[in-house]
Amino acid sequence: MDPVGRTVSVLGFGDPGRAIVHDWAAATPAGRLTWCVVAERADDATLTALAAQVRTARVGWRLMLAGPEVDVLAARAVATGLGLLDAEIRTAVTGADHKRVSCPHCRVITEAEVPVGAEVPCRGCARRLHVYAHVSRRTGAYLGFMADAEEIA
Amino acid sequence: MTAVLPARPATTPGEVPELLLEVAAVAHAADGVRALTLRHPDGAPLPGYAPGSHVVLTCGDRRNAYSLTGEGAPGEAYRISVLLRPDGRGGSAFVHGLAVGDRLAVSWPRSAFAPVATARHHVLVAGGIGITPMLSHARAAVRWGRSFELVYGHRPGAGAHREEVAAVCGERLTVHESTPGMLDAVAAVLADRPIGTHVYVCGPAPLIDFVERTAEELGWPAERVHAERFSADLDPGEPFTAHLSRSGVRVPVPPGVSLLAALEGAGVAVPSTCRQGVCGECRVAVVSGRPLHRDLYLSEAERSAGDAVMCCVSRSLDDHLGLDL
Numbered sequence: 136m137d138p139v140g141r142t143v144s145v146l147g148f149g150d151p152g153r154a155i156v157h158d159w160a161a162a163t164p165a166g167r168l169t170w171c172v173v174a175e176r177a178d179d180a181t182l183t184a185l186a187a188q189v190r191t192a193r194v195g196w197r198l199m200l201a202g203p204e205v206d207v208l209a210a211r212a213v214a215t216g217l218g219l220l221d222a223e224i225r226t227a228v229t230g231a232d233h234k235r236v237s238c239p240h241c242r243v244i245t246e247a248e249v250p251v252g253a254e255v256p257c258r259g260c261a262r263r264l265h266v267y268a269h270v271s272r273r274t275g276a277y278l279g280f281m282a283d284a285e286e287i288a
Numbered sequence: 289m290t291a292v293l294p295a296r297p298a299t300t301p302g303e304v305p306e307l308l309l310e311v312a313a314v315a316h317a318a319d320g321v322r323a324l325t326l327r328h329p330d331g332a333p334l335p336g337y338a339p340g341s342h343v344v345l346t347c348g349d350r351r352n353a354y355s356l357t358g359e360g361a362p363g364e365a366y367r368i369s370v371l372l373r374p375d376g377r378g379g380s381a382f383v384h385g386l387a388v389g390d391r392l393a394v395s396w397p398r399s400a401f402a403p404v405a406t407a408r409h410h411v412l413v414a415g416g417i418g419i420t421p422m423l424s425h426a427r428a429a430v431r432w433g434r435s436f437e438l439v440y441g442h443r444p445g446a447g448a449h450r451e452e453v454a455a456v457c458g459e460r461l462t463v464h465e466s467t468p469g470m471l472d473a474v475a476a477v478l479a480d481r482p483i484g485t486h487v488y489v490c491g492p493a494p495l496i497d498f499v500e501r502t503a504e505e506l507g508w509p510a511e512r513v514h515a516e517r518f519s520a521d522l523d524p525g526e527p528f529t530a531h532l533s534r535s536g537v538r539v540p541v542p543p544g545v546s547l548l549a550a551l552e553g554a555g556v557a558v559p560s561t562c563r564q565g566v567c568g569e570c571r572v573a574v575v576s577g578r579p580l581h582r583d584l585y586l587s588e589a590e591r592s593a594g595d596a597v598m599c600c601v602s603r604s605l606d607d608h609l610g611l612d613l
Binding site: 140219220 | 406408478479480481482483484485504506507508509510511
């Protein structure tokens with residue numbers, strides 16, 4: 136738990152996130168927990184609800200996120216985009232099988248179950264993307280790049 | 289309009305680029321506060337600066353840092369406001385003795401208290417002559433349409449730039465002439481501002497301490513709280529030896545002599561400006577030993593990392609301090 140926040144909101148994703156959210160909610164002193172939600176995924180509806188929480192929050196508020204990395208990264212990106220700082224966000228990642236991979240060639244994001252270092256076809260331009268270890272905290276996506284870019288055709 | 293600004297002069301390490309400026313106007317800003325306008329003697333445009341920047345004036349044999357009160361647009365004259373400190377070390381008395389037409393050496397502006405570009409709202413807190421960097425922040429915030437408010441506390445009748453501040457800020461200004469009223473107002477603001485707000489405070493040490501303590505109690509992360517202190521008042525300190533890891537030289541630092549002065553005495557040039565732990569220019573990397581931080585520049589995280597020291601005021605907890613020089 137964050138020991139210094141005046142108020143706390145908690146958002147979990149899927150069953151692994153649900154268990155952590157349950158523990159966090161139980162550990163939060165009465166009156167400090169202002170919002171506690173478990174969603175299946177960081178889909179548009181969930182992220183819109185999160186954005187509404189951030190927009191109305193006052194300084195002193197903390198956000199705690201739990202669940203698969205792909206969902207936590209997406210939620211984190213929404214919160215920081217609205218002015219939240221790293222120091223105001225706690226995260227618990229339960230797994231990192233799924234990734235959003237950003238294609239710098241066509242700018243489309245592909246979501247896939249793929250490890251870092253492997254390749255995935257871009258759903259935008261069909262290039263074979265090498266999944267690189269660089270994660271954009273702004274977009275919540277891994278950087279992909281054309282796997283055979285330096286090979287002579 | 290296209291203004292051709294002077295190129296920043298090339299300097300060697302240890303040398304600070306300076307401008308020779310002329311006093312263009314002297315005005316009374318409040319009891320004991322003199323406002324100076326400084327221009328280039330040729331009328332050449334002066335470099336712009338980030339809001340909250342300061343310049344270092346050569347005041348006889350002293351060098352004092354003063355906040356610029358302008359918006360910071362390139363080409364503007366520089367404006368500073370200086371409170372006379374009869375018990376000070378002569379810097380403010382020197383400035384109060386200046387007249388129109390006098391020339392003096394002024395450093396290029398240095399930014400150590402700039403607004404955070406990503407902030408949703410800026411809370412400016414000024415105590416007494418601490419209004420000077422806030423006037424700069426407020427002017428720039430108005431120009432660029434940034435959301436801000438200013439809480440200004442001063443002794444009854446002694447508010448420097450009171451009318452000017454009111455004209456710039458309008459409804460965004462609240463003024464308090466009693467300390468309890470000021471502190472209550474600041475606490476109320478800190479208790480209820482939207483996420484994304486940053487707070488900036490300049491004034492006497494007790495006001496800065498109050499803002500930092502209250503903000504922390506209300507759950508503000510340190511990253512949202514920015515303070516500009518006037519200067520540090522320091523004891524002579526314990527002796528130690530600086531080990532220069534690149535050259536292998538050992539430099540003894542006796543009590544009452546700063547690490548910076550000892551390094552300079554040993555022929556090691558270190559860039560420096562304010563020499564009072566404020567500006568951040570004289571930062572040196574530490575490779576061994578534990579620094580005794582006495583500056584007002586490094587953040588708490590940078591202090592605990594222990595890998596850098598502001599050598600103008602800070603010393604060593606250990607007998608030896610290894611420096612990357």
